[in-house]
Amino acid sequence: MNKLPNKSAIPWLVSLCISLSGCYGEPQSSEKRLNSNHQFTFNGCDIRYNGKPLILGDPIDDWVTVLGPYDRMSSTANDVYVYDDMGVTLYAHPNTSVIISLTLILNEEKEMMQWTRDRLVAKKRDRERSDLDPNSTYFKGLDFSIEFDENVLASKPKQTFKQGFTIDDVIFDENFERNRVNPDRLKKHSDAPRFGRSYLPTIFSAGKSCDYGELLYQFRTLSTDLKKLHRFSVSKKTL
Structure with missing residues (x-):
């Protein structure tokens, strides 16, 4: 035969129930709060x-x-x-x-930002190739593209x-x-x-x-x- 909990234990059980967000497993909704410093x-x-x-x-x-x-x-x-x-x-x-x-x-869009960072690294590595002519259209376009990606990252x-x-x-x-x-x-x-x-x-x-x-x-x-x-x-x- 199961014994009922001692009366002195009931308040403890109630507190435990509340701390676990309710006896029925329903999570307590988090109240939205206004940013107090930047309203x-x-x-x-x-x-x-x-x-x-x-x-x-x-x-x-x-x-x-x-x-x-x-x-x-x-x-x-x-x-x-x-x-x-x-x-x-x-x-x-x-x-x-x-x-x-x-x-x-x-x-942050983490995947997109990481893709931009990886692309920037690849472009800089390409720029260091010894066979590139600094006066070529490709080299100048690469320079522009590197600067643009750096500015995109700096804008975040x-x-x-x-x-x-x-x-x-x-x-x-x-x-x-x-x-x-x-x-x-x-x-x-x-x-x-x-x-x-x-x-x-x-x-x-x-x-x-x-x-x-x-x-x-x-x-x-x-x-x-x-x-x-x-x-x-x-x-x-x-x-």
Whole structure:
């Protein structure tokens, strides 16, 4: 005959049950938290950092006034201003210094970055061949390609963005639930723009018309895991 547990043991059993995330095996949901040091909020046309407005189309100096100094600028297809500790990048058309896009990097595309690094090593090894003519078109093209890959790697922040940011007063973080993006936001703002799948399964985007131009909001997941965000960005459409 089985004995019932001693009454003095019941509180201990209850504590053990709670510590194991519930007696029925259901994990406790982790609450999303806003990054307390770097609070990015996106509400329609209003973009803010720690309560201060950021306007796409303004010069980099105005953004530096709000965000602080950037760590470096790297030229790829655009000029990329990198904030290493924040996990943030700003984009401007070459030689304009006018910010057209803000991106939060939540997870690195590790496979893609490693492929770029390996390709760069191979190109540098090829460049050292003694039979190459430094004045040849191939050699000059190789030089350009090496510089471009180096700039691509330099355009990536050394850290990723930690914890969460808000869109229409809803907190989002690296754990992406596509089916919650619209319902959760529309409960609070019925006129909020609706996100939809874009030309790739990794991209979920929405547009917004503002006094200063058309904005494009975009979630992009990891190519290897559609439930993990690679980045979130907002861009001003340009001609």
